[in-house]
Amino acid sequence: MRLSTLAIVLFAFAAMPVPAWTELSPPVPDTGSAGIPAGLFKEPSPRILEKIEVDRVWSGHPVGFSLLTRGDRQFAAYYDAERHMTVASRKLDEKDWHRVRLPEELNWDSHNSVTLAVDGAGCLHLSGNMHVRPLVYFRTAKALDIDTFERAPMTGARESRVTYPTFLNGPSGELLFTYRDGASGNGDQVYNVYDTAQRSWRRLLDTSLCAGNGRMNAYLSGPVKGPDGLFHLCWVWRDTPDCATNHDVSYARSRDMVHWENAAGEALELPITLESRGVVVDPVPPGGGVINGNTTLGFDHRNRPVVSYHKYDAAGKTQLYNARLEDGAWKICQTSDWDYRWEFSGGGSIPFEIRVSPVSPAADGFLRQPFSHPKCGGGIWKLDEDTLKPVGTVTEPVSLPGELGRLESEFPDMHIRRAQDLGGGPEAGTRFLLQWETLGPNRDRPREGAPPPSALWLLKLGDK
DSSP states (O other), X not given: OOOOTTOOOXXXXXXXXXXXXXXXXXXXXXXXXXXXXXXXXXXXXXEEEEEEEEEEEOOSSOOOOEEEEETTEEEEEEEBTTOEEEEEEEETTOOOOEEEEEEEEOOSOTTXXXXXXXXXXXXXXEEEOOEEESOOEEEESSTTOGGGEXXXXXXXXXXXXXXXXXXXXXXXXXXXXXXXXXXXXXXXEEEEEEETTTTEEEESSSSOSEEOTTSOEEEEEEEEEXXXXXXXXXXXXXXXXXXXXXXXXXXXXXXXXXXXXXXXXXXXXXXXXXXXXXXXXXXXOTTSSOOTTSOEEEEOTTOXXXXXXXXXXXXXXXXXXXXXXXXXXXXXXXXXOOOOOOOOXXXXXXOOSOEEOOOEEOTTSOEEEEEEETTTEEEEEEEOTTTOOEEEEOOEEOSSOGGGGSOOOOSTTEEEEEEEBSSBOSSTTEEXXXXXXXXXXXXXXXXXOOOOOEEEEEEEEEOO
């Protein structure tokens, strides 16, 4: 997933890794599209070059949709107004969508995102609608032809309790698929690799990458390919479905995603566990204020990885911390100085009060780090690279037109959702995204009533 610089997500899940889509709260006066004071940004804003309605979609609770552009074709996967899993396709020079319903229906679980991928032969792959349930996976028999989607097996093993399906590309561009086998507090992370010629899947690893050994599970952020060419991974462990039991910020890296090592360069025996040598970055205890979905990975000007997360300080307040790998050891810096405690607990999908984004190098020699906070507002810090402390705020161009932050629905408590393009169009200087509206999370419990279906929009943005 490629997130824009303003993907400061104001909500996510207490039981899932970083979502494959973003949410923005309803706009407030005099703010930019992400609830950040408009004065922080330079004009001009990108323009909406095209706005096409894809379908009417379910709006009773948030769940992730998927957009994929491949050459002159575009595909959207989502749940329609009746909660049917649906795939729509069009040619980029056409406004009409061709839609196909797949034999899956969404319940009230916000974990059940749907995701798309395309292999080297042009066949489409789709997975979703799973939260600790048997694998749901479809593949097209013909390249880029959604009418030929068929339910298909993968390896047939460890596929009865699947959550968080994710497609990604390996070091040589091969199609990979990863998911959690098990449940929150008791799960392992599994990786498969696809053979395009044989049209079949096999295990990438002989064992799981991370294992909780029946006592916990890892919530991963990444792998992220760094500027050093290595794949970097950070995560937190969790002991039970209660999100307060997250603990022990951890890290590992790999050159080929098969052989892994710790920060000191020592080889790790797989599967990686909490007891694996040298993987813990910060031994935050259960109840210590760290949560999955807010553990991110960035890099500084010297290509050193920086793991960002929050935890409670000595006074019990929630603070943002940045841990940087320096000469094989982790240096931990408290970056924020907030007088606020975000008290979270329980299971299911919850609103996130604080959002942490990764650090990245800026042209002026400083680092930048977007964040959002319920009391201190949102913004983009300018960090001193030596101390990882804020020295000011960053002014950057607006990445989304302000009008995209205005709700269409008049139903109370609606929010804007967006999905970034997993592919890329042929026209330089433009990009696509999906936008729709739903109610907020409800810990995956049914509501007595739901708002009318909302429009799912395909938006083409650019500076032309």
